[in-house]
Amino acid sequence: MPAYAVIGGQWGDEGKGKVIDYLAGDVDSVVRYAGGNNAGHTVVNDKGTFQLHLVPSGICWPNAYGIIGNGVVVDPDVLVAELAEIAARGIDTSRLYISERAHVIMPYHIVLDHYEEKARGDAAIGTTGRGIGPAYMDKIGRMGIRVGDLLDWDSLVPMVEQVLDHKNALITKIYGGEPLALDDVLAKCLLWAEQLAPYAKPTEQLIQDLLAQGKRVLLEGAQGTLLDIDHGSYPYVTSSSPSIGGACTGLGLNPQAISGVLGVFKAYSTRVGGGPMPSEISEAEGSEIREKAHEFGVTTGRARRIGWFDGVAAKYSQLINGFTGLVLTRLDILDGFKSIKLCVAYEVNGERLDRFPANTGLLARCKPIYEEMPGWDQPTASATELSQLPENALAYVKRIEELVGCRAQIISTGPSRGETIQVEPVFT
DSSP: OOEEEEEESSSSOSSHHHHHHHHGGGOSEEEEOSBOTTOOEEEEETTEEEEESSSOTTTTSTTOEEEEOTTBEEOHHHHHHHHHHHHHTTOOOTTEEEETTOEEOOHHHHHHHHHHHHHTGGGOOOOOSSSHHHHHHHHHTTOOOBHHHHTOHHHHHHHHHHHHHHHHHIIIIITOOOOOOHHHHHHHHHHHHHHHTTTEEOHHHHHHHHHHTTOOEEEEOOSOGGGOTTTSSTTSSOSSOOSHHHHHHTTTOOGGGEEEEEEEEESSEEEOSSSOOTTBOOHHHHHHHHHHHTOBOTTTOOBOEEEOEEHHHHHHHHHHHOOSEEEEEOGGGGTTOSEEEEEEEEEETTEEEOSOOSOHHHHHHOEEEEEEEEOOSSOOTTOOSGGGSOHHHHHHHHHHHHHHTSOEEEEEOSSBTTSEEEOSOSOO
16 A cells, blocks of 8 residues: 655645544554654644644544654654643554654754854744754764664763763853753653653654555655755755655655655645745735634744745645645635735746746745635635535635646645545545
């Protein structure tokens, strides 16, 4: 049985948690392949509302394993607390596994994240301050500590000693901060080893075994394609690869195993943090959508920036990921608007631009070229059939399909699992 990926098509916060929870009832495993606890997925089902940051969003289903792949950076304190909270609400967490190759967010990563972001001043990226970037820097710099390393004390101690000397030099000499004590860091590692040992597995082999047994595996993306370290609006991006390429490297999965790629898009656009967003609308205009949709970050609580649907960025996202179908979320938020705009091209230096530029400075100068469509008075909220959607809402969905270049397979009309229109089957 093949794997299916669920990937954010915009700047993250597209509603992937709800989509994955909806689909997880028909799969055998949900596997997270990138990011860290800088991501937040909200899941609303018959068991309540869950704010998940590291645990895969299919955890509420008793049939599905949850797997955290090697491409994820793990803060053990956050993961343990999240598991305890979920377990206290009656969810079985014994089906969770963590890759031995997943990197650990160490205490010095969080300290350095705050110092580095502060030092950027007006050029701050808008990181969550949770140590994600520094952890990935150490991974690439071959200075990282992995989950498997925590379980081999004799090898771990000299590794931590060497790395901490380097990190303390940065903290004290560059930023004027207080050094971290080796004994304190090692005590943390000892505790984490005990807590994570029951979950640590060679997940690459586990995933391959599930696929070989004919099991259906759902690949869970975090953040969105436009925040991808390689393909996003650099440098205002995350430190991992939320796009389809990250699913392969972040799980040890060969591309032939992936049969379908679902791109998740909001019916409008949002973004958290700095960086250009061509279809962004003014605070006065955006506040109506923000308040109605409660557009505040799950992880940080920061207000999200609001914009109209950006068809140029969406088409670029399709180019990178090869979506076999799209999921449109938050359609109900646009109920009651007299008219709705879609960005269909950019204008820069007096010329029309139909592609998403690589240069961030150029992207910042892009002005949206809008197409305006009539809104609808009848509600789409809680609809479960296409026939329940107003004619103008259906026309809006069709126009987004044309801009992205693939058909909508799912339309979300509310936060809960049942508020969903299954347009056509996702799994074949």
